[in-house]
Amino acid sequence: DDFVARCTRCSDCLTACPTTILEKGRGGFPLVNFARGECTFCGKCVEVCKPAALVRDRGAAPWTIKASIGDACLALQRVVCRSCGDRCEARAIRFRLAPGGVSRPELDGDTCNGCGACVAVCPASAITICEAAGVAA
Numbered sequence: 001d002d003f004v005a006r007c008t009r010c011s012d013c014l015t016a017c018p019t020t021i022l023e024k025g026r027g028g029f030p031l032v033n034f035a036r037g038e039c040t041f042c043g044k045c046v047e048v049c050k051p052a053a054l055v056r057d058r059g060a061a062p063w064t065i066k067a068s069i070g071d072a073c074l075a076l077q078r079v080v081c082r083s084c085g086d087r088c089e090a091r092a093i094r095f096r097l098a099p100g101g102v103s104r105p106e107l108d109g110d111t112c113n114g115c116g117a118c119v120a121v122c123p124a125s126a127i128t129i130c131e132a133a134g135v136a137a
Contacts, residue, residue, distance in 0.1 A: 003053050003054070004029070006051045006052060007029055007051065007053035008051050008053075009027070009028035009029060010050075011024065011028075011030075012048040012049065012050070013030050013044075013045035013046075013048060013049055014030055015048075016045055016047070016048040017044060017045055018042060019036070019037040019040060020036055020037065021033055021034060021036045021037045021038065021039060021116070022045065023036070030045075032116070032129075034116030034119035034120060034129050035119060035120055036120065037116075037117075038115045038116045038117035038119075038120070039062075039114075039115050040115070041062050041113075041115070043056055061113070061114075062113075062114075063114055064114075064131055064132050065114035065130060065131055066107075066109050066112045066114050066129070066131075066132045067093070067107060067112050067114065067116070067118050067127055067128070067129055068107070068127065068128050068129070069093075069105050069107055069126055069127055070126045070127070070128065071126070072124045072125065072126035073105060073122075073124060073126040073127075074123065074124050074126070075095065075102060075103060075104055075105050076104060076105070078100060078102045079102070080103075081123065081124075082095055082103070083118075083121045083122055083123060084105065084118035084121060084127060085105060085118075086121075087117045087118055087121045088117060088118055089115070090111050090113050090115070091108075091111060092107060092108045092109075092112035092113070093105055093107055093108075093112075093118060094106050094108070109132060114132075116129050
């Protein structure tokens with residue numbers, strides 16, 4: 001992996017991240033922790049990465065990860081909750097009224113940018129960020 005070969009584990013990207021979602025992971029490599037917040041795609045981590053382990057291709061999506069809503073979702077348990085949808089600026093999470101009067105979340109994978117804003121606000125910890133279906137990790 002090019003990233004592993006180039007990353008010097010200097011932690012400059014951790015310090016530069018304004019939302020503090022980067023932390024030291026295994027082996028000292030940076031790890032994104034969406035429980036701490038969201039990625040705003042500001043690019044500061046890329047700007048400070050001197051060995052160019054982090055790169056940003058103009059016009060390309062910053063990454064291939066997407067949100068996934070699990071069975072622990074309160075709305076799926078017929079409890080009124082729209083925390084994730086309210087926080088999703090991309091409008092990738094919408095709610096459709098289901099029989100019985102409780103709206104259920106619907107995730108538009110094409111619209112989701114993988115920012116992770118929905119993760120920390122979920123009171124049931126039902127949202128994970130993972131590789132998009134059909135995309136190699």
